[in-house]
Amino acid sequence: MATDASTGTGLVFDPMAQFMVKPLFGGDVVNWYTPTNVTLWMVIAVLGISAMLVMGTSRRAVIPTRSQSIGELAYGFVYKMVEDVTGKDGLKYFPYIMTLFMFVLFSNFLGLLPMAFTTTSHIAVTGVLAMAVFLAVTILGFVKNGPAFLGMFWVTSAPLALRPILALIEVISYFVRPVSHSIRLAGNMTAGHAVVKVFAAFAGLVALSPLAILGVVAMYGLEILVCFIQAYVFTILTCVYLKDALHPHH
Template sequence: MATDANAEGGLVFHPMDQFIVKPLFGGDAVHWYTPTNATLWMVLAIVGITAMLVLGTSRRAIIPSRSQSIGELAYGFIYKMVEDVTGKDGVKYFPYIMTLFMFIVFSNFLGLLPMAFTPTSHIAVTAVMAFAVFFAVTVLGFVKNGAAFLGLFWVSSAPLALRPILALIEIISYFVRPVSHSIRLAGNMMAGHAVIKVFAGFAAITAIAPLSVVAITAMYGLEVLVSFIQAYVFTILTCVYLKDALHPHH
């Protein structure tokens, strides 16, 4: 974060500068084909995932290494989640859900490194993942169930007079899913990183520098927890939406 002395001798904080997408190789224009800092850190996340899940587990040792242990724990954790939420029918979609979780959690954790960029703090990135889930489960719902998929919006257990109103509410909430799905992740990651940068700016003021360092440490620890929780929340919501597509009945 940049801190500049203004005319009155105070400090000006720019905590949002860390979220600016910049070209890697000169110039200011960003086109769809331009390699940017966002591109770089997404590639690094993919490299990290590959290193842990492919290279780290390639030996298949009986006594696993650290990377193999983490890979096996992540695999078992997401597999159990998919099976518990969606049932046996949803296990075939486990690879896609596992990919989502690993990409999000690696992007979140890499974004905590000094001078790093957090791709998941941008709504453009999270919206692509959220809308991909939305369209995939919607298409799957109609393919698997045909017109019966519309039963998702019809609350048959409610009194008949209330069913049309509840159906309208269910339809609205269904189409809002990708918006809330994407904003929740991007908003949490952006807010946490911005607060850390603000506290880092206050560290330049000698009188409150020790308190600022304590606050940064506490916020950093909280962000580590939030980084995992937000990946978990995004993933489990994906499982819930998949369950609705496979079993669209109230």
């Protein structure tokens, strides 16, 4: 469809160009240390998080101001999530989970700004996040429980004959976790932003522009929802995995 539109009218657009990683200061060689648009938008995310959680709460008021309320809301939201899902002993890992949540949330929402680059739309980013969670949770599971952690795969409540089959399924699903964890986030971000871009490209055609603008508005509204939900889902899955590591016997 996009191809038809571009060939039919001579319009040249590329919904995936927004995901290109480009060096900030000219050149086209992307070394591992090169400051790129990835760097820029991650720095903006850091500044945004600092503004919300550090500057917003700088008055330390017992009766909070609006900005402090927002910071407290974010804190309470994640704190309660960690407490509810992993239990009291999971609260030790609250700063790590808060870091993940704030990073994903800010990256998702910053990506919605026009001309922005969405860092969480890249599998390289979400993959590292998911692998970090996977490795941390697996190591933590073995450190906390020793070999008993493997009992998570041996479902003792099932009939004995079924247990090897269930164990195989459990092991496969365990190793699929980081894949689904990362692709879910990157896929949602990529797809949403690409669709917005496709609609935006149609806005150049006079006949279609009202429809295209309506489509952009609708998709944008949906994307706001998706940005929050994906950050939430990413975080709560992290909590669930953490719970499995702390209490492997379900």
